[in-house]
Amino acid sequence: MTHFPSRRSILGAASAVALLALTACGNVAGGGADSSKYPSGPVNLTVGQAPGGSTDLIARAISEGASKTLGAPMPVVNKPGANGALASKEVAGKPADGQNLVLLNASLITITPLAVTADEAVNIDDFDVIAGLSQDDYVLIASDKSGFKTIKDVTGAGRNITFGTTGVGTGSQLAQTVLFKQANVKGTDVPFDSGKPALTAVLGNQVELATIQLGEAMPQIKAGKVAPLLVFSEERNSFLPDTPTAKESGYDVPVAQYRAVAAPKGTPQEVKDKLVAAFQETFKADAYKAFNEQNLLTPKEISGEEVVTQWKEYAAKYKALVEKYSISLSGTK
Amino acid sequence: MDFLNPVINGFAVVLEPTNLLYCLVGVVIGMLIGVLPGLGPAATIAILLPLTYNVEPVTAIIMLAGIFYGAQYGGTITSVLLRLPGEASSVVTVFDGYQMARQGKAGTALGLASIGSFVGGTASIIGLTFLAPIVASFALDFGAPEYSALALLGILLVATISSGAKTKALIAAALGLLLATVGRDVFTGESRFTFGSLELADGIDFVPIAMGIFGLGEILYNLEERHRAAKAPSKVANVWPSRSDLKQAAGSIGRGSILGFFLGILPGGGATISSMASYAMEKKRAKQPERFGKGAPEGVAGPETANNAAATSSFIPLLTLGIPANATMALMFGALLIQGVTPGPQLVEENPDLFWGVVNSMYIGNILLLIMSLPLVGLFVKILRVRAAILAPVTALITLLGAYTINNSMFDVTLVVVFGVIGYLMKKFGFEPGPLVLAFVLGSLLESSLRRSLLVFGGDPTGFFGRPISATLLAVFVLVAVLPGIRSLLAKRRAAAVAEPGTVQIKEKV
Numbered sequence: 001m002t003h004f005p006s007r008r009s010i011l012g013a014a015s016a017v018a019l020l021a022l023t024a025c026g027n028v029a030g031g032g033a034d035s036s037k038y039p040s041g042p043v044n045l046t047v048g049q050a051p052g053g054s055t056d057l058i059a060r061a062i063s064e065g066a067s068k069t070l071g072a073p074m075p076v077v078n079k080p081g082a083n084g085a086l087a088s089k090e091v092a093g094k095p096a097d098g099q100n101l102v103l104l105n106a107s108l109i110t111i112t113p114l115a116v117t118a119d120e121a122v123n124i125d126d127f128d129v130i131a132g133l134s135q136d137d138y139v140l141i142a143s144d145k146s147g148f149k150t151i152k153d154v155t156g157a158g159r160n161i162t163f164g165t166t167g168v169g170t171g172s173q174l175a176q177t178v179l180f181k182q183a184n185v186k187g188t189d190v191p192f193d194s195g196k197p198a199l200t201a202v203l204g205n206q207v208e209l210a211t212i213q214l215g216e217a218m219p220q221i222k223a224g225k226v227a228p229l230l231v232f233s234e235e236r237n238s239f240l241p242d243t244p245t246a247k248e249s250g251y252d253v254p255v256a257q258y259r260a261v262a263a264p265k266g267t268p269q270e271v272k273d274k275l276v277a278a279f280q281e282t283f284k285a286d287a288y289k290a291f292n293e294q295n296l297l298t299p300k301e302i303s304g305e306e307v308v309t310q311w312k313e314y315a316a317k318y319k320a321l322v323e324k325y326s327i328s329l330s331g332t333k
Numbered sequence: 334m335d336f337l338n339p340v341i342n343g344f345a346v347v348l349e350p351t352n353l354l355y356c357l358v359g360v361v362i363g364m365l366i367g368v369l370p371g372l373g374p375a376a377t378i379a380i381l382l383p384l385t386y387n388v389e390p391v392t393a394i395i396m397l398a399g400i401f402y403g404a405q406y407g408g409t410i411t412s413v414l415l416r417l418p419g420e421a422s423s424v425v426t427v428f429d430g431y432q433m434a435r436q437g438k439a440g441t442a443l444g445l446a447s448i449g450s451f452v453g454g455t456a457s458i459i460g461l462t463f464l465a466p467i468v469a470s471f472a473l474d475f476g477a478p479e480y481s482a483l484a485l486l487g488i489l490l491v492a493t494i495s496s497g498a499k500t501k502a503l504i505a506a507a508l509g510l511l512l513a514t515v516g517r518d519v520f521t522g523e524s525r526f527t528f529g530s531l532e533l534a535d536g537i538d539f540v541p542i543a544m545g546i547f548g549l550g551e552i553l554y555n556l557e558e559r560h561r562a563a564k565a566p567s568k569v570a571n572v573w574p575s576r577s578d579l580k581q582a583a584g585s586i587g588r589g590s591i592l593g594f595f596l597g598i599l600p601g602g603g604a605t606i607s608s609m610a611s612y613a614m615e616k617k618r619a620k621q622p623e624r625f626g627k628g629a630p631e632g633v634a635g636p637e638t639a640n641n642a643a644a645t646s647s648f649i650p651l652l653t654l655g656i657p658a659n660a661t662m663a664l665m666f667g668a669l670l671i672q673g674v675t676p677g678p679q680l681v682e683e684n685p686d687l688f689w690g691v692v693n694s695m696y697i698g699n700i701l702l703l704i705m706s707l708p709l710v711g712l713f714v715k716i717l718r719v720r721a722a723i724l725a726p727v728t729a730l731i732t733l734l735g736a737y738t739i740n741n742s743m744f745d746v747t748l749v750v751v752f753g754v755i756g757y758l759m760k761k762f763g764f765e766p767g768p769l770v771l772a773f774v775l776g777s778l779l780e781s782s783l784r785r786s787l788l789v790f791g792g793d794p795t796g797f798f799g800r801p802i803s804a805t806l807l808a809v810f811v812l813v814a815v816l817p818g819i820r821s822l823l824a825k826r827r828a829a830a831v832a833e834p835g836t837v838q839i840k841e842k843v
Contacts, residue, residue, distance in 0.1 A: 119529070330521050
């Protein structure tokens with residue numbers, strides 16, 4: 001609780017600055033951006049999630065570092081709605097002068113389009129991705145009462161198994177439905193609004209399994225109240241070294257949450273270079289490294305081009321997977 | 334005594350200077366709006382909701398809670414002195430309170446009301462302190478089936494206990510249920526009533542609805558009313574009631590505490606209904622009922638105790654189950670959500686500082702109110718002279734600004750305006766906004782819990798009866814649903830046999 005006041009007050013200051021910035025930006029866009037003078041005022045970092053969640057915390061951690069190097073404040077503006085699609089679409093429509101950035105979640109690009117209509121989906125080609133940030137792993141956990149200790153127990157159970165997901169069109173749902181199909185296990189998909197209620201349902205033995213983000217599951221895993229069966233990352237997670245990956249267990253379903261910073265399409269190269277340099281500087285800072293460690297995030301500080309290639313690969317892979325197993329994430333068959 | 338540790342830590346939280354300050358601010362605002370007719374606690378909390386955004390969750394809720402129970406104190410003052418109930422829950426205080434004032438016993442009436450409020454409030458907090466951990470110990474047993482049963486029971490009680498016309502309450506509740514369906518279906522990802530707008534994809538947020546209907550709607554409605562100029566109030570002297578007055582009122586304070594506590598817990602109950610029920614009960618119990626309406630001290634002490642007890646105890650279902658019992662609690666629910674805290678059985682365990690901080694702040698708040706209420710009477714009466722033409726535009730502006738800051742969204746501001754107009758029209762045509770807002774909150778809870786339970790049960794509805802808590806709740810649901818029918822049937826038979834008005838009639842008058 002002790003860290004709360006500072007974050008709250010930053011939030012207040014940030015939203016005030018953001019208001020000012022919004023009005024200032026109007027003028028800049030009208031006059032035509034001169035990229036050599038970048039940044040010409042505060043650089044807004046929009047987040048499509050509510051304050052306090054992991055995406056928001058990451059945005060605040062990088063904005064703190066990057067604003068120092070850039071020499072301009074980088075207020076975090078929360079604009080929650082439609083899994084982040086609202087914020088992304090808004091920033092994509094802003095002038096491409098680098099004054100407005102957005103923090104993108106990979107699932108919005110790679111998984112959500114499988115569950116929503118085409119015009120609700122976000123296209124990564126509308127953005128210039130500046131830098132990749134980190135990887136947040138999904139872990140499959142089992143309730144105490146289920147008696148499952150390994151994935152073998154699940155595949156050998158020979159009955160219908162209930163599993164909680166963090167919602168429709170999320171990595172949690174995709175990872176489990178594909179896993180169940182590949183393992184030929186029958187299961188009922190029970191969607192929750194987010195990770196926390198799904199975890200509570202596992203703790204209360206209302207569902208037998210759930211896949212949630214490692215940061216949320218870790219305290220209960222450590223307390224021995226839930227059993228970790230699998231991580232869905234390509235390699236073992238350094239924070240949970242004894243838990244096998246889905247790949248090791250013979251299932252081809254690599255799912256993790258990746259995050260990256262992006263600007264509207266057509267941002268001048270000079271501006272992008274300055275931003276990249278600012279983020280690189282942040283990645284080196286001890287405070288930022290400690291933040292990743294604390295939140296169980298694995299750094300994945302790759303270039304913008306790499307982010308686009310990898311995310312497009314994942315999108316294609318997931319599309320192929322759901323088609324192969326004729327899975328419908330939206331439940332409307 | 335491990336159980337007491339978090340309780341004591343909670344006191345440490347309250348005694349932090351910031352929290353004490355906000356508690357004081359809360360109760361002062363509460364008393365203030367309690368004095369002002371028209372502006373109720375629900376409207377005030379709706380308007381001030383965004384201001385709490387930048388403070389810590391505990392602090393925010395401490396202040397908002399202070400507004401709620403503070404308003405119960407303030408409402409009394411004008412009822413007694415000016416025959417002008419500042420609050421719906423103080424309407425019955427007018428009957429005997431004003432009569433007492435005319436007999437030169439205004440001080441006694443206010444003193445009794447303050448003592449009663451303090452006793453009632455404190456008794457309720459003690460009840461809350463012991464009951465909440467018991468409910469919370471079932472936290473993990475509370476799954477989707479239990480929530481479905483609870484939401485169902487809540488909606489039924491809201492519809493049956495509400496104070497206004499039944500049909501209109503049902504219409505308002507139905508509208509609330511309908512509004513709850515807007516947005517992307519959580520189970521299939523299908524868009525419902527979004528008209529292709531991404532802004533509506535997550536459904537309509539509770540906060541703009543509440544700010545519009547309670548905040549803006551109230552402001553617009555009040556503009557229509559021509560306020561009576563404040564009359565010169567009666568002199569206030571001798572606030573310490575005499576021993577005989579106290580003796581006379583002691584019983585009603587005791588009964589009011591218990592009645593208010595239980596009526597406050599019930600969904601759909603709350604301060605207003607408790608005060609009316611207490612008045613009816615006191616009148617019925619009295620040896621000389623004809624004294625009522627002519628300055629009977631019990632007629633002030635009972636209802637004033639009951640409304641404070643109920644204001645406090647209505648926090649129990651919210652903080653322990655995440656079910657708001659009345660419209661004001663629905664707003665508290667919204668305030669907690671804004672702060673990133675989901676009220677529910679886990680709250681006591683996961684956020685003991687918040688839970689006990691808020692509960693214990695009520696002890697302090699009640700003491701503050703007891704100390705302040707009497708010396709400030711003169712000041713509050715002056716405030717009544719502020720003209721609506723000044724007050725209304727300022728509050729409307731604060732409301733709209735506040736709506737923007739929550740999500741940095743102009744769309745939310747539009748929503749507030751739209752719901753403000755709806756709220757105004759509802760008031761004008763005699764629809765209570767409470768059932769709409771409660772049905773909105775409970776409706777989405779019911780839908781998602783019910784569908785989730787059915788998924789877990791493999792589509793078998795008998796599963797609800799296989800779990801002790803949900804089975805019990807459903808049994809209560811059936812009981813509440815059929816009880817009025819049975820009672821009126823019995824009453825008819827008895828009336829036919831004895832031809833004497835039974836208890837039912839008195840209840841109906843309430």
